[in-house]
Amino acid sequence: MWIEQKTNGKYLFREKYVDFLTEKGKTVSVTLDKNTRETRSKAQKLLLSKITKIKQDKSRKIVPIKFKDLATQWESMYIKQVKTNSQLSIKANLKLLIESIEPDAISHKITTIYLNKLMETLVFGDRDISESYAKVLKIRLRAIFEYGVNHGHLKSNPASSLVIPKKVKDSTMVTEFFLETDELNQLMSYLKAHNTRYYLICQWLYLNGLRAGEGCAMQKSDVFINEDRQYCKVTGTLEYHGRKIADQVKSTETKTASGMREVDLSKKAIEIYQEALSLSPHSNFLFTTSNNTPIQLNAINAYLRVHKERMGFDEDRKISTHIFRHTHISKLAEIGVPLHIIQRRVGHASEKITREIYLHITNKMKSDTKDLLELL
Template sequence: MWVEKLKNGKFKYCERYADPYTEKTKKVSVTLEKDTAQAKKQALELLNEKINNLTNTDNVTIKITLYELYEEWFARYKTTVKPWSSIATKKVMKKVFSSIPKETLVKNLDRNIFLNFLDEIYTFGNLSYSYSTQIKNTLNNMLNYAVERKYISKNPVSIIKIRRKKDEEENYKKKMDSKFLEKDEIIKIINFLNQKQTTQLHARIIEFLWLTGLRYGELQALQWRDFDGASIDVNGTLGVYDQTTKSITKTSTKTIASNRVVDLPQRAIDILEETKIYNKALHGHVLSNDYIFLSRRGIPLSISAFNRKLKILQKNCNIDKTLSSHIFRHSHVSLLAELNLPLKSIMERVGHSNANTTLKIYNHVTKKTRAEVIDALNNIK
């Protein structure tokens, strides 16, 4: 170690070390106010700590704060997900930072910090089980990144399990029932919409979603070139309609697994043929690049307009469930589960690689089906 006196009267303590990656000699330094025996001792400790951080590739004592970790991880994470996932993650982390200080050092994080946080928001708090689980999964993802970067040696969140509260467990069956529509409820809605010519497009969309399990954005993005007469090529989702440029941007699907070919039952094929006739009569042409499910304005019916119609339908048809565009996707999973199709084939059809909701609906429906079998056997006379 050597000392250099600076023009401002302070002292720079310097030391050389070998870079572990290039093996070239580099220099580190710290600046202190004095050049005394005590200052030299302090400088030596600081320099050794710096060199240790720079040369130990397995080091897990880097002083990075929780917020710094979040910014570093999020910069990479947002390049791998859709914009709305990034927005959701920002909201999740805002909740985390309202309880765990941003300046908390990552190396000091332990399981108790996160157990206390989850108790605060869920066990003794008012957040739902599903949202609390989403928060936990986000933290787990971020801390796995910290392990990869060797900021910490292990992830303190990975072994934490959130146990559903008793009152939520008791209401679980009812909640699962409300996630999808029964066949008679679907038919009731479709018949109601078909009474008026102005709502027949909505009827076709609902039935097509139910028969295919598409996300609404995937249905919006369908073009006639994606239909080969027997199946549809799901290869994108639709962005927001730009009022200024009068254009719509077709983007990639939600995940890689969402890119798929969906074979169509005859009724779904009939719906497309009916839609082709409707489009030609209304717009004068049906071109390969045209979107399939067009409104009277000549653009795909927006999800907001569709969901507004569903809110009205919920009352008009006396449906005791919250109607949204996504409920028909869940209803498709329910339909396939009732047909005793394997879970893997259902996941492939709806484009899920990690299908928590699909699995829940599948298990729920198959349990109900098994119960109906026993009831039938018990009632044999």
């Protein structure tokens, strides 16, 4: 220890120590009013205490924990901060990660190389997960390991440098995402003849460009019909994961913030609304089963899948409730509605498929116009 007198008359007591991480000499200091035997003894104790604390902080031991236990701890903390639907997707993400990572794997032993190989297996192996889903898993891994770092189980986050492998993009034609006019007519005609309730909700989805969950959750009180304006408010989606049908409710938010919107209704949409009212007199939901419970999204999709060949579609054609939303977009593009208006109406500001459908339709219209010019 050495002592220096400061300009203000006080004394600076200094001591050297070797830094644990860099192995280089560093200095700590403490200022006291006097330079006496008592203050020198006091300074020595204070300096020793400082050095001990610094060394304990930098050389703290890692507390080992299995990955599955770390993931469970993180989930119990994070799950309280998100909506119910998000909680269920997080649980599904963690289930896959815990199943895929060796059950006795210690968190601080897991490396970036290990995680890269794991992700390659999930993307290109039997699981065959999509690139976008792999990115979601990376987000979960980063959050879990960051939690581990903050709670003394790791020194660094191995998921920070995790690389998501590129997957060959699906060559599906954009026309597969929506129905042409004749296809829409044959599908709706079949539904009208064989399942009135499904016909009504599918028409509602098509005419208004709603997500299927938004349509299934639509309440009678969400629809406003008056002389000045006719519209419906889209303010939630059907919360059905992990719930009995009788316990299903409309959520307080849509899938995204831009999904909260008001959608103007056409005369045809008002007709569908009035017919749906007559079939659901004892429920707050606009579209219900004969038991007055909300129509189930998976039930409609199963029906479309089973009956599509009878409707006149090929066996390999993908038909689901989401195709009505895309068909709505294509029809708006056909009649010349600008892209930003369409995006606002369907409640999505940056959906890639929306842009692709819009560009496909508008380019086709330009091509048709060019051919017509030859007739002049």
